Amino acid sequence: MSRFHDIALAVLIFGCSPSASDAPIAVPDRATFPAVADLLVKRCGTLDCHGTAYRNLRIYGSQGMRLSPGDRPLSKGTTTAAEYEADFQSVVGLEPEILTTVVKDGVSPDHLTFVRKARGTEHHKGGSLMQEGDAQDRCITSWLAGSTDVVGCQNAANGSF
């Protein structure tokens, strides 16, 4: 009986104790995300890339996939608040534990698959979309670092390619 009680107590303690997956997740700033999202919509969110619901990173926005059944792609400048929110949830939901280390502990952003693929340092069917340190990269990394370069993001989103 004593052995049974010991086992039961151990199960109770370890079964109910907080695990790593229960630790709070830290995310980048939501308020400045639309500036980042506009860049993602343009560079990543085309209908033949991440403008589809079939990808882990799914991007909604005026240039590609729309959230509302009544909206249409290629309607520049009309990304809705709901689409920005869906994009935010998609980005922060990719690798939340790693994102937390980047946002909270200042770990290098290239620990995120999202950043590595965009930089082309990990195989990405869409190729290399940005180089470390260029305007597009600075937009994303500044957001991850907690000091979003909003003007830089807007310039990058309005760039030629």
Place this chain on the structure above:
Amino acid sequence: MKKLHLLLVVLYACSDPVHAQQKAALGGEVAGVPHGPTHRPGQPCLVCHGNFSVAGTVYLDPIEKNGARDVVVVLTDSQMREHTVKTNEVGTFIVRTNEWQPVYPMKVALEYGGVTTPMTADIGRDGACATCHFDPAGPTSPGHVYLSPDGGTP
């Protein structure tokens, strides 16, 4: 029997069920239309034609399915290299891989009647217009490619 099983496993391993499904979804040929540059307008050409780099069909307007002939399609890739091609009698244009292969992303514009209409978004990686442009229009497709909303010269 073991050899037959092995053969079946090898054959299955060499098939591409996703691609096969994509091809099957396009349906059969239209009776009376020869297999060639005028067949299957509006379909994603690159599903079957691996020797095409960019291809598609341009229509006159967003409603009717009347192909727009002699439209100049101007393609500009991320290296700022430009390639132009003209649509044929059913509105279809074809760029073969041995003619030009874009470095994506790519921009496209249509020239007709002295007016140039650029596409508002870039093309990410797929040279088949109909991958994204299909009917009916909805949240995941702007509908087929067309020249102008009213069908006239833009």
